[in-house]
Structure formats: structure tokens, C-alpha cells
Amino acid sequence: MKKALFILGTLLAIVACKNDSKKTSESTIQSESEDVTKYPSDVISFMDEWKILLGDGTHTDTLMNYEKKGFFYVSNDGKTDWVVYKTPNSGITSRTSSNTRTELGQLKHWTPKTGGKLTGTLKVQHVSTSGDARVAASYSVVIGQIHSDEGHENEPLKIYYKKFPGHKKGSVFWNYEINTEGDNSERWDFSTAVWGYDMSVLGSNPNTYPEEPTDGIELGEVFNYTVNVYKGIMYLTFISDNHETKTFTKNLISSEYTNDSDIPEQIRRLYAVIDRDGTEQPNAYAEELQYFKQGAYNQTNGKDPETNMIWSTGAEIYNGDIEKQYANGSYTEVWFKEATVGVGVSPDK
Template identity: 60%
Template sequence: MNKKIITSLSTSLILSVFLILSSCSNTAKKSNQKEAQKTVYASDVIPFFDHWKLILGDGSNVGKPINFEHKDFFYTANDGKSNWVVYKAPNAGSTHGSSNNTRTELAQTKKWYPETANDKLTATLKVMNVSTTGDARVAASYAVVIGQIHSADGFENEPLKIFYKKFPSHTKGSIFWDYEINTAGDDNAGRWDYSTAVWGYDLSVVGTSENTYPEEPKDGIALGEELTYEIVVKEGIMSLKFTSEGHETKTFTKNLIASEYTTIANMPEQTQKLFVPIGQDGVERENAYTGEGCFFKLGCYNQTNGKSPEVNKNWCSGAETHGGDIQKQYEDGNYAEVWFKTGSIFVSDAAVSNEGYFTENDFYKK
């Protein structure tokens, strides 16, 4: 065969092989790029979402949030070390059920009864933002609830709310937990919370004027600082454990089936100071939460809202809401944001469906 023809064929063959390899390389690069751009969902970070339904900051219930994200309220982020699940809620917007406050929060799909319970929730998180406006005299201003136990029955009261609160001029905020009485009688208007400090202050520490704050807590928690809580309810007793690097580990217990607040004489001094002046002066039923189905909640339940403190000086913050415009609230810090890194839940065999709670509370939004 002619040498020129052989050379030409060899060149063509080499060129073909090069094009094939180049094509394969480009395909691999595109594939890798697609893989790199693949959405990391919350359910990839913490694989326990079969146990929850997700309420968003617009009041909607999206059900089990598996392979789900919403860039305004619920998505993932990476801090350079770990992936986190982000929960975000503005000061104002549509709310779920009868609440005055927005939330992006998980609610357990099953409920359990305290007297027969053997249920557990753990979470590791960091609070990234609380509202920058509010009335410092209002107990709930600049606060977010990061974990709860909620009753699905009766008055639907809350035997546990875990708060983070930080005043605007402070670097460190407080972690505290509240127990809400399960009010005796048919009128729940007299219900009140009793608050216990973990690190920093409890709910009752407020400012002396709208923009005057108490001294910064020396043992507080800063925004972006990790902490872990553990909640166990077993045979009527709630046990709590709080840990954070550089802070003393704190543990607490509370009986959920036998009340210590059945008479006015047993009302704590804190309650007399904070709630009695606004007419919330009830007593608790003797068996507390016995016989009521309870369930865990986890996420970002913003406690700061735009309602006038004249309505309720403990729960109505008078904060900036921009008429409910979510993006404007996000732009100037009028929102709550909490990141969760890990979480686990143990549900006892005695737990039953909690669908009735969702049916009732999904019916209306405020």
C-alpha cells in the first residue's frame, strides 16, 4: 500500500481516537458537574423525616419533607465543615393553626401519652439569627423556640418549649425552657408559663423600657455557637439534658402527670410577676397532662411578632414586619433562623397517629 495512504489512515485513526477520548472526557466532566450541582436535601443530612410533617413560615403543611426544599424557609447549607438543615421564619406572615407567630417547624406524625411514654428526641443546632427589633419589655421579643413538646388534645398546651433569646446589643443570648400549665377548668385564658434558665436568663428577664436591655448574660450562648439538647419522657417524667462546649452541662426533670401548681398558693413568684398582672392567673389540673396525647416539635418557631404589646405584654413584640413582606424582613434582620446538624427520635410502640392534630390545625391560617 502507498506510504502516503498508510500515513493518512494512521492520522485519521489517531484523530478519531482523540475525538472519542475527548468526548468521553467532556461527558465525564459534565456528569461530575451535574453531580456537584445536585441538591443536598434536608433528608440527606438528617435521615429521620419519615417521623415528621413540616410546617413552613407561610403557614402551609407540606407533609413529610423528604427530598424537599423551599429557599425562603427550609433548605440546606454548608459551613465549610458540615452540612446543616436551615429553618427560617419571618416576624410576620401567614401562621399555622391559632398561633400568632410564624414557624418553620417539624411536628411529629405520632403522639404518645406521658404516663405510658418511653420517647426521646435529640438535636444538635446553632441559632443564626433572631429578630433585630421588638419591645425589650416584652418577654418573647428577640426569641425563637428550637424544640417543643406539644399536646394534641384538650387545650393543646405545651409542657415544654426550649427558647433561645438574645437582646440586640448583646453578643451572648440565653437558653431556657418553659413549662406551660395545663389549665384546670374549661377556660384556658388563665394559662401561664414557668421558665427555667439553662445558660443565661429565663423568660422573665426583660428590659426596663422599649429599648433598654438588661446586662448581657455572662454564661450565655452566642449566635452560631453549637448546642445539643436531649428530651426523654418515660412513665410520666420528662428529663432534659443540655450540652455545649465550654459550658456546664445542665440536666432537669419535670413530672408531667402530677401537678405542683394546683392552688394559687403554689404559684411561683416568677408567674406572679410576669403573668398575673395581665390576668393569666389560673391553676393547673391535678393530673397535669395525664391522658393527653403529646408529640415532639423541632425547628424555628419565631416568638417575635408585630402585634402591639398593648394586646399582651409578654407575647406581643411590636416588632418590624414590613406589612408581612418576607423578603424585606429578611433583608433587615427581622426573622429567626436556626441550623440543625444532627437529630434523632425514638418513638415508643405505644404511640398512635397524630393525624387529628393536623386535620384541625391545617384547616385555617392567620
């Protein structure tokens, strides 16, 4: 009897050890799984096609298995992984800009005639809550671009999201910057509304805002854009649930702004304060190398509005302290869950 009890006890001890070992093994696996970092390149696979500049001045050409917390990383909203692009109102930026960015720059270059295609599905989570309502760039972020790498290095496309403080809905619009004939100091952007307002809708004083757009996009509301350049023509498509799909075309190799009489009324009204009324080269961007950009290019900065009532927004920057800017709403944050880049295709396909 004692022998039987001894054998039974031994067997129970072995089973218990096995169970404890199994629990320990499962716990270890779970712990290891929780510690695994998910990188932006795990969410959007095209990261080997890009370099990046972050809002603190960090630059890298290698984005596979790369992240930097607070600027470029992965977040999950409870259902989906998103790539986060975050940047303050004031930091270290590129040689040609006063505005910070956490933004991808395409490694491959192309001309409008050879073409290219970029898509993005995103939601804007935050724009600066400070700025000057009279200044067109205030409270806005650029979420996609075509940038020239030659000549004046102007931008035939910038896609914006902008929301005034206190509004529930913001606007999506796109700007075309002329490839200026002669002196580039006369350059300007023509702005076209997608949902909500274009860039020229302003407040009457620094803290007075226009009416909220009825067809605007809220923070956190998902939308999609496609930029397709094919044989010199740019085709734009914007899609969002509960909003009308919008499409646009723009010729990038033949200008419609070659004469003074071609300058749109929007430009004469908006840019009068900084005296810009240039005309464009007849072939626009035809022979210039271009590349895509995508992410969060913060358009709100701390520069005095009196120096430039289009681009100097006078926002809060807390002496450039990034931690304080993040804590006090002086930043922009954009999340992408899907994006592609490739060659331009016929719009009929």
C-alpha cells in the same frame, strides 16, 4: 514515509478524540452532580415521621425529597450539611398562634406515661433584631416543643433561644406551661435558664437591654438537647462545647402548682401585667395525647405590646412582606445537622 505519517496522524487524532470525549464525559458527570438537589430528608433521615408548617402558610405531610427555598432547605457551612428552618416575623401561621413557624410536627402521638424521645444538634443563625425589650417573647425562637393535642392544647415544654440586640451571647432556656385548672385564660409559663437568662429577664424600656449573659450561647454556636419522657417524667439534657452540661427533670403527670400558694414568685412578678395566676390540674398532662415539634417557631410578632406585655412584641413586619422582612432582619433562622425521634427510655440506660 508518507504512509507512516498518515497512520501516525490518524492515531493521534483518535487519541485526541478519546481525550476530548473523556473530558466531555467528566464534565457532564460533574455538571450533573452539581445539579443534584440535596433535600432535608437526605441530611436528617427521620423526615418520614413528621409533617411541616412553613412561615408562608404552606403545609405538607410528605417530607421525603421535599424542600422550599427560603423556608426549609439544605445549606452547607463548608464542612457539614445542615437543615435550615427559616420564618419571618409575620406570615401565615396555625389557628392557635399569632407567631409564624417553619416547624416539624410529629405524626405519632403518645401520652406522658407511654413516653417519647427527641434529640437535636443545632445552631441558631438569626433571631429578630426588632421587638420590645420589656416583652418576654421578644428576640426569641422556640427550637423544640412538646405539644398537647387534647384539652387546652397547651405545651408542657418549649425550648427557647433568645438574644438581645447588640449582645454577642444569647440565652437558652425552657418553659413549662401549666395545664390550667378550669379556664385556660389564666395559664402561664414557668421559665428555667439553661445557659444565660430565663425568660423573665427583661429590659427597663423598649430599647434598653439587661447586661449580656456571661455564660450565654452565641449565634452560630452549636449545642444539643435531649428530651426524654419516660413513665411520666420528663428528663432534659443540654450539651455544648465550652459550657457546663445541664440536666433537669419535670413530672408531667402530677402537678406541683395545684394551689395558689404554689405559684412561683417569677410568675407573680412577670405575669402581673396581664393578670394571670391560674393553678394546674392535679394530674397535669397525665392522660393527654402529646407530640413533639422541632424547627423554628418565631416568637417575635408585630402585635402591639400594650395588648399583652408577655407575648405581643411589636416587631417590624413590613406589612407582612416576607422578602422585605428577610432583607431587614425581621426573621429567625435555625440550622439542625442531627436529630432523632423515638420512644422514651429509662434515664439509666
